[in-house]
Amino acid sequence: MSTHNVFVPPAGTRDQYPTEMAKVRYIQDGWRRAAIRHGFDEVGGPTIEHADVYAHSGAGISGDLFTVKSGQTSPDSAPAFVLRAEFTPTLARMYAARSATLVTPVKWFSEHQCFRAERPQRGRLREFMQWDCDIIGDDSVRADAEVIGVAVDALRSLGLTPEHVKVRISHRGAVESLLRARGVPNDRLTEWFYLLDRAGKISNDDFTTDAVRLGMPASAAVDLLRLMALSTPFEAPTTQVMLSEDASGRGPEYFKALFAELKAGGVGDWCVLNLGIVRGLSYYSGMVFEVHGVSGKERAIAGGGRYDHLIEQLGGPPTPAVGFGMGEAVLGHVLEEHGLYPTDRVIGERLGLRPDVVLIAQSEEIDPVAVGQLVAQLRRAGLHVRRPDVVGSSDAVLANVMPGAMQARFAVTVESSDGLGRASVVNLDTAERHPETLTFAEIAGYIRG
């Protein structure tokens, strides 16, 4: 046996026991319902993806990819596959493959594991669950607002409010205008986007040093940093001053139209303008956004934007697209932080996990095969039946064997083996708990009401 403890999951991955698993499913259920309400259709793709697809998408995360080989591959050949680091390149590949027949706009969502070969940190796992929503073939501002709208609707359904989280919206074109106004040439924009994306993670001094190295005077860099830190409502005077820097006028016009759509969609008060958001992935081409907890304690809950060139880069026709990914790990931390997870019992009810019946034999004398027949009969009728490995009166057994979170709706006690096939049924949700004696054949109908 090797030196590491085989009991522990690989660093940055998780074992999910029932209580934790139910919390993940609770988040996924909120995602899924929001996506369906908003008219997105579910798709799925492979967990292992061609390394090429990442190379062509220029995702800018190639250093963080896990590589995958089959035993049959010779050890010195280039890795053919990588573990999915995000869904967008796969989605773009899938759209490109069927672009001739798909009717646009296409609205797709997906829930899937993602993998990053980074050093594990809080909210930054090596394997995590992510939700993606994308609109393909629609270049309108309304599509931009729609993807932000479905993200917010999911967060709202999980109990979050604009007091807890904010959507910080930016636009690569507007950020380019800010940079050009400060003398940055076109061929340095990529380096600048990389630096701006790191601005929140490095010190202001390190930022200024790097900016000077890229040819910007220190005073201009400090001023730029101040602008990028502004996270203000669209109507705020500072926002308007900032936008007035965009001499083309296209930035102000875009944001005006976007915020009008967001307001119509009922999510205006969740959204702020923050030109410090540029997103690390190189394929973004227009609007970009991130969702952050207002406490600032956690990493981004979600991030996305417009990627109008990616499908073409992967060999498809020129196709506008916009979407986002939302990770479950950071969102879970934010729900914990604000005490927004319901109780285990409420989560269990939401997910349909609450038992309908706890079924007990009153004594050791009762034929366990007859009890098993009743259990099977109730389950075939669609009821969720738990049969604890104990005997006794239902009151005593219930007090000991069924934790409150998994309290059943009814207790069924087989009281004798007289061959009559009768049991005592108690509705545990009523205060008086009056038992009814019913034949086996009657019980399912009684419980289903």
Add this chain to the structure above:
Amino acid sequence: MSTHNVFVPPAGTRDQYPTEMAKVRYIQDGWRRAAIRHGFDEVGGPTIEHADVYAHSGAGISGDLFTVKSGQTSPDSAPAFVLRAEFTPTLARMYAARSATLVTPVKWFSEHQCFRAERPQRGRLREFMQWDCDIIGDDSVRADAEVIGVAVDALRSLGLTPEHVKVRISHRGAVESLLRARGVPNDRLTEWFYLLDRAGKISNDDFTTDAVRLGMPASAAVDLLRLMALSTPFEAPTTQVMLSEDASGRGPEYFKALFAELKAGGVGDWCVLNLGIVRGLSYYSGMVFEVHGVSGKERAIAGGGRYDHLIEQLGGPPTPAVGFGMGEAVLGHVLEEHGLYPTDRVIGERLGLRPDVVLIAQSEEIDPVAVGQLVAQLRRAGLHVRRPDVVGSSDAVLANVMPGAMQARFAVTVESSDGLGRASVVNLDTAERHPETLTFAEIAGYIRG
């Protein structure tokens, strides 16, 4: 760009567009409901697992593992991780890690991707969805029957019957008795299990040749092959003759008790005894079973059995356990073969995908922002709203834009921008389709009933 077509998913993996994805979710929904009805709790584990966990479990599939490396690992070091090929080793590791506090019997289920680095074949993908159910800490025959029972209940809920599929049950101890009766020594049992597992995949001549090489006379090998091919109900005379070979008497006694439990659980008519089932994985220690379509066209739908030593092999306390895995790919083929998939529309209803509302503006003159407000309002009320990118009368639009499979329950048409906030609502499920004119505020309540 490399020579392969970047549009195609990696060989043996699948892109799942909405119709295919809904079919996978339909199967998963059947699995999940069956597991819950039978009192199993959901767990999850990492997709990447310690290579050690597979080495210690002696799973017997190490040649088919995908290995995973992070970019940070030096290229010549041993691969630290593998992609999950099955869930049992992870489950055993998870149980071992918490064995001190978990209250047995533990009943866990999981739904997850599995990976095999094999040459892709029909029903044998490199990535597939699998459902596992396991009972840990219970060495009883009832636990054996219970895992078979939940597997059958899921298949029954998907429309299968004993006319379509059979559970073939065996026991490693009974097979050992058959082999010992033919002079096979203990230290050759592993080689023999490997050969028996391949018996269905190689010719009878090849089997006999290998058997002779292992020291058995050809005539005995032919006789053994004939016994292993028998797949008969427990009560059948041939079954009784076969079991009488077990001089210890333990085989007949075990199967008698097991089939009594299966019958009590209402699944007796799905089950046959077939000593040809030995399972390839080396950790099985007692009862083993596989579920096969009676047409024999497909690979096994499910396979499992008792593994009473695996948790101890992974460093935990001695703990009996029994369980199975069921793959979605073969099951999907069997449902197709028998025409058992419901229509896309019925699957959509089952999964909660049917739109509540299709919302249309009658003409180009109607303010799209006002329409957007109504859409957002209905979605916030929990309704699934589709807003096709067309205008016109609902009859004309419905005929063109909503495929029958996704037909909405109600059509809402905004007929004017008179500022009154009214729309026409039609229940599409009634024959007369009489429109009601309602205010925006009334619509959600009317539709929810």
